Every structure is written in C-alpha cells, then in structure tokens.
Amino acid sequence: MTQQIANIISNTIRSEINDLPTYKTATAGNMIKLDIMENPYTISANLKQQYLEKLSCVALNRYPDADARGLVKLLKSSFNIADDNDILLGNGSDELIQLLCLALNKNDVIMSFEPSFAMYELVAKFTQLQYVAMPLDDNYQINLANSLELIAKNKPKIIFIAYPNNPTGNLFNKQDIITIINNTCSLVVLDEAYYAYTDANFLAQLNNAPNLLIMRTVSKIGLAALRLGFLIANKKIITQLNKLRLPFNINSLTQVSAEFFIKNDNEAKMQIKQIIISRDKLIKQLKNIEQLTIYPSDANFVLFKTLDANNLFNYLLKNNVLIKDLSTKKYLTNALRVTVGDEYENKIFINLIKKYYAQ
Numbered sequence: 002m003t004q005q006i007a008n009i010i011s012n013t014i015r016s017e018i019n020d021l022p023t024y025k026t027a028t029a030g031n032m033i034k035l036d037i038m039e040n041p042y043t044i045s046a047n048l049k050q051q052y053l054e055k056l057s058c059v060a061l062n063r064y065p066d067a068d069a070r071g072l073v074k075l076l077k078s079s080f081n082i083a084d085d086n087d088i089l090l091g092n093g094s095d096e097l098i099q100l101l102c103l104a105l106n107k108n109d110v111i112m113s114f115e116p117s118f119a120m121y122e123l124v125a126k127f128t129q130l131q132y133v134a135m136p137l138d139d140n141y142q143i144n145l146a147n148s149l150e151l152i153a154k155n156k157p158k159i160i161f162i163a164y165p166n167n168p169t170g171n172l173f174n175k176q177d178i179i180t181i182i183n184n185t186c187s188l189v190v191l192d193e194a195y196y197a198y199t200d201a202n203f204l205a206q207l208n209n210a211p212n213l214l215i216m217r218t219v220s221k222i223g224l225a226a227l228r229l230g231f232l233i234a235n236k237k238i239i240t241q242l243n244k245l246r247l248p249f250n251i252n253s254l255t256q257v258s259a260e261f262f263i264k265n266d267n268e269a270k271m272q273i274k275q276i277i278i279s280r281d282k283l284i285k286q287l288k289n290i291e292q293l294t295i296y297p298s299d300a301n302f303v304l305f306k307t308l309d310a311n312n313l314f315n316y317l318l319k320n321n322v323l324i325k326d327l328s329t330k331k332y333l334t335n336a337l338r339v340t341v342g343d344e345y346e347n348k349i350f351i352n353l354i355k356k357y358y359a360q
C-alpha cells in the first residue's frame with residue numbers, strides 16, 4: 002500500500018511540487034502574536050451588533066453574486082477609480098498573484114526584488130513559470146542600473162513590486178519604480194498591501210502607465226479573516242484576467258462584511274492612526290537598544306537586526322511573544338521582524354528585549 006501510494010504520487014504530482022516543503026504558518030495559541038502583520042484591535046460592541054445584523058441577512062443557501070457587483074462598485078467609488086479602469090477581486094491578494102501567473106505561458110519569467118514577499122516565487126513554481134530575483138542594495142533599496150539590466154536580459158512578463166516592501170518595511174525610491182515601469186512592456190504589479198500605513202502610493206500613475214496594476218488587500222487593516230484582495234488596472238486587462246477567476250471566489254459573507262466595513266470605517270481609521278503612532282514609538286524604543294540595528298518602516302511592522310537573532314527570537318517565544326525569525330533567509334542574516342501590536346503588547350515586547358540584553 003505504502004509503495005502504491007508512493008508510485009501514484011510520483012506518477013501524477015510534478016517532482017518540483019513533491020520536493021516543496023509544506024507551507025507552515027505558526028499557531029500562536031494564547032501567545033502575543035506579532036508575526037504576520039495583523040491589526041491587533043477588534044471592533045466595538047456597538048459596531049459588532051450592527052455588523053451581526055447585516056450578516057444575519059445573508060442567504061446561506063444561495064451562491065454568492067459571482068461578480069460581487071455591489072462590493073466592486075463600492076470599492077471603485079471609495080478609491081476614486083476612473084472609468085477606464087476596473088477592479089478584480091481575489092480570495093486574498095495571494096489569489097490575485099496566482100491569477101496573474103495563470104495567464105502566462107509555461108516557462109515565462111516573472112521577477113521581483115530580493116528580499117521581498119515570498120509568495121511571488123512560490124506561485125511562479127506552482128504555475129510552471131521561471132522566477133528571477135533582483136537583489137536590493139544594502140539599505141534594501143532598488144539597485145536601478147542592475148535591475149534594468151536584469152529586466153532587459155530576462156524579459157519578464159510580470160514584475161511584482163511590494164510598496165512598502167515586505168519583509169523590510171521600507172518604501173522604494175518612487176522615481177526608480179517609475180523608471181522601471183516606463184522602461185519595460187511587462188506588467189508591473191505594485192503590491193500595496195500596506196497602503197493604509199503610508200501616504201505614498203501609485204494610484205495617480207494608473208492613468209499614464211498602461212502596464213501598471215495596483216494590488217491591495219484588506220488583510221493588513223483589520224480584516225484578515227475575510228480573505229479579500231483587489232487588483233486595479235485598465236479595464237481591458239482586467240477583462241482578460243477575469244476570465245481565469247473561478248466564478249464564486251468571493252463568498253457572500255466576505256462580500257457583505259467588506260461592504261459593511263467600507264461604509265463603516267471610522268473605527269478602522271482610528272486604529273490605523275494608533276498603529277502608525279505605535280510603530281514610530283516602537284522604532285524609537287528599539288533604536289535605544291544598542292545591540293539592535295533598526296530599519297525604517299512605512300508599514301505596520303519593523304525589521305531589525307541583531308547578532309544573536311535566533312537566540313532573541315527563542316527568548317521571546319519562551320516568554321509567550323511570537324515574532325518572525327528571518328535570520329536564515331538570503332540577504333536577511335541576523336534579521337527579525339515584529340508586527341506592531343496594541344500598546345500593551347508592544348510594551349511587553351520592548352521590556353523583554355531590554356531584559357534579554359540586561360542579563
């Protein structure tokens with residue numbers, strides 16, 4: 002039986018999938034969870050009551066609106082999307098990355114920077130594409146000459162640019178990105194997952210760059226449970242990508258919830274303001290600890306380095322605080338990433354680090 006299963010797998014599953022490690026996400030139990038850029042705050046009892054009333058109207062026996070028309074219309078007006086652009090919804094922006102890659106020919110090239118969001122390379126593998134990385138410089142900025150050269154050489158069909166970048170937290174030089182957009186006919190996807198935590202974005206460039214697409218998600222602003230991402234681009238490009246979308250990819254509960262929280266966004270706006278204040282405070286406090294090197298952040302997390310990164314990570318873990326250990330990854334030697342939590346969580350985190358270095 003075991004041998005038969007092994008044969009079935011080797012006869013059917015592509016070897017590169019067979020070779021892939023299982024994708025792991027940490028389970029945090031009742032730990033202080035500062036690992037994956039969630040908004041730490043929940044909603045008030047009053048807002049929750051109104052929300053539950055909306056949810057109770059969902060017809061669970063019916064398929065969702067396959068085109069999520071109400072939600073698309075609301076998103077277009079709330080982001081001021083011009084008429085010649087359109088929006089494509091995904092089950093998280095991860096699904097949109099997958100949809101984009103599914104549109105390409107086998108072995109086409111997609112590119113991104115390194116280090117950046119791990120999903121671009123993974124999805125390239127899933128969809129039988131080639132992935133080529135452009136190394137960032139020592140400050141995690143774009144090395145423009147080198148990147149343009151790599152783009153000319155590899156002729157990618159899609160370039161993914163996380164802005165702000167994950168896991169480094171910084172914004173790339175905007176003019177460098179514009180130069181890249183103007184110097185290539187590939188699609189350039191600006192992944193603005195952290196748009197709420199910065200004033201910088203590429204929405205204004207949409208109308209003068211036909212190859213520019215902007216991708217956003219509600220995951221990092223307090224609605225990670227919904228799984229909703231959206232891609233904004235020229236109508237004709239969206240029409241093609243939309244053909245690849247599975248018809249009911251956005252479930253009814255997500256559609257109703259997203260509409261509700263877009264219309265009732267006061268609490269989320271306050272939370273985001275608070276997270277930005279807490280981020281800047283956290284950066285200041287971390288900078289006071291001489292063993293650490295802190296990187297600038299325009300997102301809701303902070304990258305920092307220390308010579309004993311893995312030890313510090315384990316010390317925090319032992320004390321019930323989960324952050325992200327990146328220290329074994331390429332270009333991220335000694336690096337740890339912490340998501341901004343609520344004020345209580347940030348205080349515990351900082352105090353533990355101080356205690357660790359005082360021993």
Ligand SMILES: *Cc1c(COP(=O)(O)O)cnc(C)c1O
Nearest residue numbers: 093094095118163167194218220
């Ligand atoms: C978190 C993250 C995403 C994934 O967003 P989902 O909508 O939750 O799938 C995409 N891009 C970047 C850069 C991220 O950090």
